[in-house]
Amino acid sequence: MxxxxxxxxxxxxxxxxxxxxxxxxxxxxxxxxxxxxxxxxxRKRSPKEFYEGLIGVLSLLSFICVFSTVTGFFSLTLGSFLSAACLIALLLFVIAR
Structure with a gap:
């Protein structure tokens, strides 16, 4: 060594x-x-850039979960759980920013 x-x-x-x-x-x-x-x-990335990227990803993920639940791709229980988790995480990061 x-x-x-x-x-x-x-x-x-x-x-x-x-x-x-x-x-x-x-x-x-x-x-x-x-x-x-x-x-x-x-140069290091600022937390604002990190939060903006994360909020964008969570927004897209939330939309996909809601859309998949409505169209029947996910079961209602799984889709509701994923949608709620994504929306709560999105809300927390928007508030943290």
């Missing part, structure tokens, strides 16, 4: 040195572009 860790550390050091050399030898606009890409990699 220690050998693997040392191997990974040496690879990381080599990559850091290579990145430093590339930064020193590259044109300024490429250096700026590298910085922009690094910032994009580090």
């Amino acid at each position: 220690r050998v693997i860790e040392e191997n990974l550390r040496s690879r990381i050091r080599k990559l850091e040195v290579e990145l430093k050399v590339l930064r020193e030898n590259e044109l300024p606009h490429l250096n700026e572009r590298i910085s922009e890409l690094e910032e994009l990699i580090k």
Whole structure:
């Protein structure tokens, strides 16, 4: 296990040195572009984006459950349970947002 860790550390050091050399030898606009890409990699999604995506998925799932129950694809008991669960989860996430 220690050998693997040392191997990974040496690879990381080599990559850091290579990145430093590339930064020193590259044109300024490429250096700026590298910085922009690094910032994009580090950027984390906000909870608002997460909630909006989750609300969209739950809305679609709720519609599918209700539609499937009405058309008879699900039994009335199963469809009602799934529809209620999806609608309650949707309501909770809308309130949490």
